[in-house]
Amino acid sequence: MNKTLVLVLMASLLGACSSLGVKPWERDLLAKQSMQFNAYPVDSGLDDHIYFSKEAASGGRGFGGGGCGCN
Amino acid sequence: MQLKKSKGLTIAHAIAQASAVLLGATAPLVSAHADDHGWQVDTAALFYTESDSRVQAAEPVISMKKDMGDEKILNLKLVLDSLTGASPNGAAPANVAQIFTGPSGGGTYTTPAGEIPLDDEFKDTRAAISAGWQQPIGENLRLNVGGNISSEFDFQSVGVNAAIAKDINDKNTTLSAGINLEFDNIDPVGGSPEPFATMVDKVAKNLAGGADTKTVTDLLLGVTQVINRNAIVQVNYSLSMANGYQSDPYKMLTVLDGSNNLMLDPSIDNTSGYNLYLFEVRPDSRTKHSLYTQLKYHLTKDVIDASYRYTTDDWGVNSHTLDLKYRWELGHAMYLEPHVRWYIQTEADFYKPYLQAGSDVAIVGPTVTSNLDAASADPRLGSFDATTFGVKYGIGLSKDSELNFRIEKYDQKANGPAAPATGDLAGQQLQPDLSAMWLQIGYSFRW
Numbered sequence: 001m002n003k004t005l006v007l008v009l010m011a012s013l014l015g016a017c018s019s020l021g022v023k024p025w026e027r028d029l030l031a032k033q034s035m036q037f038n039a040y041p042v043d044s045g046l047d048d049h050i051y052f053s054k055e056a057a058s059g060g061r062g063f064g065g066g067g068c069g070c071n
Numbered sequence: 072m073q074l075k076k077s078k079g080l081t082i083a084h085a086i087a088q089a090s091a092v093l094l095g096a097t098a099p100l101v102s103a104h105a106d107d108h109g110w111q112v113d114t115a116a117l118f119y120t121e122s123d124s125r126v127q128a129a130e131p132v133i134s135m136k137k138d139m140g141d142e143k144i145l146n147l148k149l150v151l152d153s154l155t156g157a158s159p160n161g162a163a164p165a166n167v168a169q170i171f172t173g174p175s176g177g178g179t180y181t182t183p184a185g186e187i188p189l190d191d192e193f194k195d196t197r198a199a200i201s202a203g204w205q206q207p208i209g210e211n212l213r214l215n216v217g218g219n220i221s222s223e224f225d226f227q228s229v230g231v232n233a234a235i236a237k238d239i240n241d242k243n244t245t246l247s248a249g250i251n252l253e254f255d256n257i258d259p260v261g262g263s264p265e266p267f268a269t270m271v272d273k274v275a276k277n278l279a280g281g282a283d284t285k286t287v288t289d290l291l292l293g294v295t296q297v298i299n300r301n302a303i304v305q306v307n308y309s310l311s312m313a314n315g316y317q318s319d320p321y322k323m324l325t326v327l328d329g330s331n332n333l334m335l336d337p338s339i340d341n342t343s344g345y346n347l348y349l350f351e352v353r354p355d356s357r358t359k360h361s362l363y364t365q366l367k368y369h370l371t372k373d374v375i376d377a378s379y380r381y382t383t384d385d386w387g388v389n390s391h392t393l394d395l396k397y398r399w400e401l402g403h404a405m406y407l408e409p410h411v412r413w414y415i416q417t418e419a420d421f422y423k424p425y426l427q428a429g430s431d432v433a434i435v436g437p438t439v440t441s442n443l444d445a446a447s448a449d450p451r452l453g454s455f456d457a458t459t460f461g462v463k464y465g466i467g468l469s470k471d472s473e474l475n476f477r478i479e480k481y482d483q484k485a486n487g488p489a490a491p492a493t494g495d496l497a498g499q500q501l502q503p504d505l506s507a508m509w510l511q512i513g514y515s516f517r518w
Contacts, residue, residue: 021243026300029369034398034406037295037305037365039376042115042132042513043463043477045150049130050119054483054505056416056452057382057390059309060363063251063289068197069226 038062111136111471115513122506125189126156135518143206146217152197157189161322161448162348163425163490164188164499165333169346172270174261174321187503190321192260197223211238215249227256234291243297251289258282259320264350267432267441270323273350275340285315301369311359323348324448325425326432326439331494334428337437347439349426351447359384374398387420388452404467410479412459419452421445424487424501453502454486471517481507 022030033039038061052058053070112135119128134148160171162182169182173192182188203217215234221227234249257263262279272278293307326347328334336347365378376396383389394412401407423446426432433440461479468474487502 020299021241021297022300024241029300030297030303032369032374034374035303035367035369037303037367040113040475040513042113042134043511045134045148046115046117046130046132046509046511047479049150049152050481050507050509051414054451054481054507055390055414055457056386056388056419057359057361057380057384057392057414059289059311059359060307060361060380060382060392061365061378062307063230063232063249063291063309068199068221068228069195069223069255069257 109137110518111515112518113513113515115511117509117511119507119509121156123187124156125505126154126158126507128152128154141207142213144204146201146203146205148199148201150197150199152195152199154195154197157191158321159450159503160188160190161319161324161351162188163325163448163496163501164503165325165495166497166499167333167495169333170343171323171348172274172345174259185499195223195225197221208235211242212236225257225259227258229254232289245293245295247291247293247295249289249291249293251287251291253287253289255285255287255315256282257285257316257320263316263318263320266318266352267349267439267443267446269336269338269439270348270350271336271338271341271345272439275338283316285313285317287311287313303367305363305365307361307363309359309361309363311357311361313357313359315355317355317357318351318353319447319449320350322351322447322449324351324423324446325496326428327425327491327494327496328428331491331496333495337434337439339437347428349432349439349441349446351449352441352443352445353421353447354386354445357384357386372400386452387418388416390414390416406465408463408465410459410461410463412461413456414458415456416454418454418487419447421447422449422452422454422487424448424453424490425496448501450483450485450487450502450505455483455502455504456486457481457483457505471515473513473515475511475513477509477511477513479509479511481505481509 029035038044052068115132117130130152132150137145139145164185164187166184168184169188170179171188172179180191199219199221201217201219203215205213205215208214213236217232219230230251230253232249232251234247236245236247238245262281263283264273265278268278289309289311291307291309293305295303295305297303326334326349333346336345359382361380361382363380368375378394380392392414396408396410398406398408426446428434431443433442459479459481463475463477465473465475483505485502485504490496490499490501
């Protein structure tokens with residue numbers, strides 16, 4: 001019973017995975033600048049630099065804010 | 072002739088738009104301008120200020136991007152950074168005035184009772200340039216290579232990086248892997264103090280070396296996944312390994328005697344009656360792991376940007392960061408974007424707001440020896456939480472140009488240990504809070 005449940009759950013999860021994504025003609029919104037992960041790299045670069053110099057953790061989004069003697 | 076030219080442009084434009092749609096999220100901005108091989112230029116000026124006349128900075132940036140055709144993209148960036156003000160020297164605030172020598176060994180400065188000891192010799196100018204190149208190297212496979220150089224009067228850094236990204240699953244999934252190598256040279260004013268050298272001995276016995284070095288290797292693995300027409304997510308794992316000199320050559324620790332009072336430096340060279348302060352030492356190796364995830368969600372018109380990051384390292388620092396932005400489209404090409412960020416970190420294993428003579432430090436006659444391998448009172452290695460509240464306003468001036476303004480307010484609330492109930496530090500907040508604000512003006516245009 002439990003095994004069947006697990007199998008059904010796994011199958012439905014896999015189904016969910018394969019239904020992720022869009023067709024090429026459905027990318028109108030994703031293609032907008034505001035939908036890019038790093039839509040304003042100058043802003044994020046400046047912020048990363050500030051946080052790098054004031055906090056002990058850094059990086060994550062990309063390579064961690066190096067090249068500064070401020071930390 | 073005129074007609075033919077404009078028709079040609081229109082077709083090119085249509086192809087560009089189509090390819091933007093086909094390429095999707097990975098490089099849509101650039102391909103949207105495939106009809107125009109000019110430079111996309113982003114400029115900004117940042118003004119940063121801390122309360123209590125601590126650090127102030129002005130930072131102009133220019134970033135340029137050019138589509139060279141065939142999906143080859145060149146990126147160039149220049150950042151200048153001019154800092155002035157005062158920075159905590161690591162010593163604890165006390166109920167009595169304290170006198171310190173500056174890093175160069177020449178001058179002295181006095182911190183009044185009840186104030187955080189700040190070294191006001193803090194001045195720096197930094198210039199950083201970086202360049203990046205992206206091009207396809209196979210079907211749905213892109214290569215990015217780049218380099219950066221930055222220079223301050225006491226610090227130089229050179230970095231190189233490379234990354235590959237592979238689109239699969241109808242370009243709905245992108246897998247990426249990257250490596251970054253960084254080489255740093257640290258040449259502090261007055262030399263880098265020997266481990267746990269006292270403030271007096273560093274100058275009197277010349278316990279300072281010359282330049283030191285550090286290397287950092289970063290590895291990054293990432294997955295981006297299109298969820299549906301409105302949503303895309305990203306998950307990154309990164310590993311960062313730093314080796315070499317990682318102490319702050321300007322930071323010290325206060326030493327307290329058995330009665331929790333400040334004590335005189337026992338050195339025979341201490342003719343001016345300085346108290347005992349030792350230069351900090353951090354481990355020469357640090358390994359950090361971080362997990363970062365970001366969601367972009369397009370509502371009817373507005374966009375939600377949410378990210379979360381967890382980091383952990385072998386210095387004992389664990390952190391959580393949650394960042395939320397809401398881009399509210401106001402119409403007429405204007406938007407308003409409120410921003411909130413929460414951050415919390417645990418303290419490094421070797422974080423100590425002060426050292427205790429007898430246990431942390433052994434004093435025999437004029438000789439001071441540390442019983443610790445590492446210790447730092449740098450508040451950035453302490454336990455604290457921080458919030459940022461900000462808002463950005465942007466207005467599109469034409470198809471390719473935008474003017475924007477941004478203001479952010481940042482507050483760190485220290486969770487450090489309390490001062491001893493008796494003695495010279497009683498009642499003082501040993502780990503300072505920090506309050507900062509920054510303003511940014513940005514202008515992007517096509518050139």
